[in-house]
């Protein structure tokens with residue numbers, strides 16, 4: 281953390297801590313306290329929604345579990361706060377796991393329905409289990425005691441503030457570690473995550489459990505804050521509010537979560553009072569006008585697109601002076617504002633401001649550590665046949681994409697796999713990496729069967745790949761993409777990450793140096809901080825190679841690496857592939873550029889309509905009549 285950031289942080293903490301003393305108004309103190317509590321839920325919800333890209337409509341239920349764990353413990357055994365808060369975190373995390381383990385087998389609308397059902401069931405259970413929860417009567421409690429001292433309103437506010445800062449630091453560290461990168465990767469490309477050894481399912485569950493734990497902490501703080509809990513609070517409306525807060529504030533940002541929490545707490549109050557609403561509408565119109573002007577000046581918005589938000593907010597400010605009462609209009613205006621944000625500010629308010637001000641994530645190279653070697657020497661021990669596929673059949677309905685294919689790849693060689701479009705080359709890659717389970721036949725890699733194992737397990741055992749249609753983690757930088765490939769090198773756990781213990785710091789420093797070295801190796805050293813989606817197509821292909829090499833594979837599968845590359849880039853690619861082979865990594869190369877195949881490959885196998893029609897040295901294959909007829913002949917003509 282640099283000095284400027286630390287000073288700003290200290291100033292912000294001092295301002296929030298000093299607020300109750302300066303304001304002295306219990307109503308406002310309670311409002312800010314609620315914002316801080318909601319922000320803790322949103323930090324967690326953002327991990328699930330913003331980073332892993334899952335939808336959860338169950339977070340109000342999890343928040344309720346946290347509140348009731350504290351409430352019931354106080355009611356039944358008069359538990360102190362240092363028991364209720366950890367218990368709420370633990371119990372909610374367990375419920376989070378119970379929800380996640382079955383629910384995360386489904387995605388999209390199905391996951392939304394399952395989490396929604398979970399939230400509803402929790403609310404009904406709280407209502408019905410009167411013996412434990414007092415049912416609809418609710419539970420009344422007082423502010424907690426700390427070290428024998430009864431906390432008053434302001435002291436409790438400070439306790440909430442400490443919990444907020446701790447949660448913020450925890451989430452921030454988590455999301456900047458290998459765990460956060462794993463969460464983000466599975467949103468970017470689940471299939472590539474699995475093929476980098478990052479199990480999509482496992483990390484989705486982790487994200488859900490951590491998110492639930494934070495909701496549990498927030499729930500227990502909320503119980504003390506309100507001093508009364510009842511089942512109706514934890515309803516569908518609250519869940520929607522949480523999601524709206526993430527969307528409005530902006531996903532993947534802690535500032536967005538804080539802003540989102542402030543919006544969902546303040547907006548209903550703002551819409552209660554006509555005078556306050558008028559001032560708010562004018563301020564909003566002003567902010568929108570200034571932001572749009574900045575965006576236009578930077579050429580990020582044209583006049584037509586800019587006109588609508590400006591006219592819209594000006595109209596809202598104008599209408600506010602025509603209204604005589606807010607009561608009938610509250611919900612309509614709330615809906616309109618939400619629609620506006622969702623439609624125009626798809627990255628939320630914080631995302632929009634960042635884009636308008638052109639704020640970028642900086643990737644500074646840490647030069648303190650020793651320079652790392654890009655390639656570690658692949659294991660050259662073991663049998664000469666590194667990969668042996670026998671009688672592989674892959675059937676899609678009536679179509680045999682692979683029909684009784686045998687393939688033997690010698691350790692340390694570059695093995696070409698060629699054939700006309702649709703002949704089954706990519707299908708073979710998918711079978712070798714566990715994406716497809718073959719209908720029949722077997723694949724043995726380094727003496728171990730591949731069939732029946734998950735893609736992430738196969739990846740970790742030494743098979744890395746690139747994809748025909750590039751599968752990068754688009755919102756992550758080039759450096760972060762390679763770091764996902766290096767995920768297997770991190771041994772540090774959640775505690776190491778949260779407390780920045782020496783093991784984590786050392787690993788992080790070493791792996792960053794290694795990632796930079798890998799980027800240098802493929803000639804992308806200067807683009808480390810660039811988002812993958814902004815790289816030219818050819819460079820994206822090179823980045824995929826660097827990421828695959830990060831896995832320290834014994835076997836590297838390259839699916840059309842030269843596609844989209846210019847002639848000088850192809851020359852460079854040939855050099856890179858040779859160096860990879862020289863480091864002891866075996867390569868299977870699918871390529872339509874025949875000159876690349878003929879120059880590089882030690883042996884070539886040719887597929888046509890899912891069957892192997894020829895195999896041998898490049899020159900032999902080139903002279904084979906069946907090949908000429910099926911493939912090279914067609915191209916020659």
Ligand SMILES: Nc1ncnc2c1ncn2[C@@H]1O[C@H](COP(=O)(O)OP(=O)(O)OP(=O)(O)O)[C@@H](O)[C@H]1O
Pocket residue numbers: 676679681699700701702703704705706707708748
């Ligand atoms: N998941 C799938 N479901 C149904 N059919 C599939 C599936 N995957 C591949 N196929 C079919 O299998 C056949 C082989 O496809 P594959 O992508 O393996 O060919 P390819 O040799 O890699 O072609 P290209 O050079 O065009 O990439 C094609 O007819 C394709 O439509």
